[in-house]
Amino acid sequence: MGVGGNFWDMLKPYARTEGFDFLRNKRVAIDLSYWIVQHETAIKAHTLNPHLRLTFFRTINLFSKFGAFPVFVTDGTPSPLKSQARIMRFCRSSGIDLASFPVSDGTTVERNKKFLQCVQECVELLELFGMPVLKASGEAEGLCAQLNREGRVDACITSDSDAFLFGAKCIIKRLKPNSQEPFECYQMSDIEAGLGLKRNHLIAIALLVGNDHDLKGVQGIGLETALSFVKSFSEDEVLDRLSQLGSGNTLTNNSDETILKTRFPHCSLCGHPGSKRSHFKDSCDRCSSSKHEGCLQKPIGFKCDCSSCDQDKKEKEQKKNEAWKMRVCKKIATEPNFPNNEIIQMYLNSNHTNFTDAEPFISWKNMNTEMLIDYLAFKLNWEPSFIRQKLFPFLSTISLRNMAKNQETDLLYGQYEFDCIQRTKIRFGHTLYLVSWKKSTQTVNNNICTTPSKEPEVQENCDELVDIFDEADVTNVRVDDGCLMTDENMDLVMSAYPEKVDQFTQQKELKETKSRKTPKANPAVIPKDSSSPASRSVQLNIKQFYRSSKGETSEKLKDDGSSIAKRNAGSRNFSKSARRRLLLE
Known part of the structure; x- marks a missing residue:
């Protein structure tokens, strides 16, 4: 969902992992549809009304465990462009020919009624919690991004990558609560510093590789190509250049002028500037040999680093880059109706809600405890x-x-x-x-x-x-x-x-x-009165638990008198096994 072409994988190196107190006493905008869809399929067969159960426990954990102030946002009227994209996605997954499923321009396909019912039930639950629930005029991630951009919330919880295109500053994509760093967070400032991309650059990439409102994008252009192409323009000019290319105006190449450039000759033996004949008469200054021995044979893979060769290398690289850029421009020029200005205006829109003043309607009310208990008892x-x-x-x-x-x-x-x-x-x-x-x-x-x-x-x-x-x-x-x-x-x-x-x-x-x-008791010391309560708390060593019978036997032998002494004296010549049998008799 969001920008196509594994867009999140491109941003993954710049993700942060934040600790438990990252959202403490902060406001966070939540795309409610993302919460409902994310795990509903996973536990659908295991519980009754999973959307209510998930919303209930997540709200409690986010509010009490992490100390955040949630602001929930629901989708409004779907855009006709996204409706067509949903139909195309459905036809691709179902194997249905898109031509047999015609949709005229401007047709709005309503959302699934069952899903809308789930959303409405979650809204009723959240209102009983006392949580603010806002309805966007279009996409919920657009209003989440607007609230974040205007500073009304500190972060957004959503998996739609196009929230950055709507102007979001901080997105929490994944929650791992049972870890020391539970939040996988993406900051727009880190993306700008790491990739050199700003908001208009991301919009341009979405237009080239495809998005939720145009699944096709430009044929033959992937994410890496789009990334390299948009980085060659500044933020202020990148969208205008795409419009020019879409109208058929290719980029002008100022370096096409034929400029005669003389390349210095190089010795075929040592590879340094100068002819071989001149080096034969007078040895090359760059070679370490003396003048009488001549130049040295250049090694395999030798590349000269003189100013002439370096300039020639830069010119070849520039021509190669310009040729690559022209091929990309031709692909963009052949794409019909590119770019779609409605998509650009939708991403750049600064108002995704029907309210005139956004501040008063973000408020947390007292929870209706008894009504909430009755509601959950009835629904779950x-x-x-x-x-x-x-x-x-x-x-x-x-x-x-x-x-x-x-x-x-x-x-x-x-x-x-x-x-x-x-x-x-x-x-x-x-x-x-x-x-x-x-x-x-x-x-x-x-x-x-x-x-x-x-x-x-x-x-x-x-x-x-x-x-x-x-x-x-x-x-x-x-x-x-x-x-x-x-x-x-x-x-x-x-x-x-x-x-x-x-x-x-x-x-x-x-x-x-x-x-x-208090000194620690020595477990090796045996107390005099083992039956006393104080002695019971002292742990005995293993010799006190398991007394050796060898010592008792030796004492009995000593008390036996002369007969045993004579036996011991006479048994000195016996083997060890024979002496053991004598002791057992």
């Missing part, structure tokens, strides 16, 4: 206790953020409140606080502090394409003696409950001081 057939447990990290994050702003909030309608910090834990190289939330004294009954029912209709061995980012256990909440345990960001807990953090730090330092002062 989940138990309310299961839903509340999975929602708890989302609610705890909201509570901590509100407390950091000195805003009182009721966690699950006042059922729980902040208790203490249990300990620190490291998860995939990221340090977190394990926070305990205790049951409020005003709570009459508790529906979440029971053993939660397992998620129905989800098998353990799902398709490998299902990312672990979408699994339910990522947002698992642990229950301990009526308290709920969640993993929270250290800075967020510090901002919300600084006194609790200070208390935890002091207790931790006190424990470390006591552990340094």
Whole structure:
């Protein structure tokens, strides 16, 4: 999806991997269609309504685990150009002749009704979460890129590479949550520095190799050829040059003028400037031999580096490059209706939404918890206790953020409140606080502090394409003696409950001081009273567990008296096996 010709492979060397806190307290625009399509096929046979399940868990993880502020964007009216491209793609994959499936210019093919229903259900779910959902006038990645370009969001989550053509500055293509660097990120600044390409260059490449709105592109031009061709022009002139070539005006070659250039003669023996006869009379200055011995024989593969040869080499390279460029220009000139100005104007459009002022409608509202629980229970057939447990990290994050702003909030309608910090834990190289939330004294009954029912209709061995980012256990909440345990960001807990953090730090330092002062017990020392509680905590060595019978036998032999002594004296001449049998008698 996006630009054809393995466009992402060209950008891959300039990808960054960012850590857990990359999106912390940042706004991120999400192409909702990308989320729905990405893994729906992978788990379609394993769960009910996978689009709702994926959107539910991804939203919770993105908001609570990574601390981002999501802004969801849906597609608007599809472009007629993309409709034709979808029909062409369908005919190619199905083996249907495109001529038997005529589509006139300007015809808009509506999107799949079943897919639109999935999108609508996800929108209803997100609105119950309180998340902002925007509808683009055309392509969703276009509005995501506009929000990123205008600074309203800090990044875009999409796999459509043409988001860069719409003007995006930062794109997150892949999420790997269970790693130290979960985000595969592409910055436009890195692409400009590495490839020397700017936005208009990328649009020109998309026109040459094909895109979602024109699958053909220019016949005979691949990604490498398009890359080398557009880099020969500046950003301001590249699109104008393509328009000139499409109208039949080929590039003028200023170097076609016949200029008589004299090439200095070179010696056939040593290869240096000068004739062989002149070198025979007077030895070449470049050869290391004396004047009386003459020039040396040039080695195999010798190339002269004089100014004349260097200039001749540059001229040949320039002629070769100009000839290659002319061949590309001829291919572009023979392509009908190239370039398509509608595609260019669509990519350069600065307004992909029907709103006049974009700032007010990006707002996060309070979550409608009970309606959300009823909605998921109806659509996914989940138990309310299961839903509340999975929602708890989302609610705890909201509570901590509100407390950091000195805003009182009721966690699950006042059922729980902040208790203490249990300990620190490291998860995939990221340090977190394990926070305990205790049951409020005003709570009459508790529906979440029971053993939660397992998620129905989800098998353990799902398709490998299902990312672990979408699994339910990522947002698992642990229950301990009526308290709920969640993993929270250290800075967020510090901002919300600084006194609790200070208390935890002091207790931790006190424990470390006591552990340094207390001497460690020596396991090799056997306590006098082995039955005492203190002696039970001392680990015995292996000799104390498994006593050797050899020592006991020797003591018995000593106590036996003279008869055994005589036997030992008489058995000195026996073999080792005979002496062993005597001891066993």
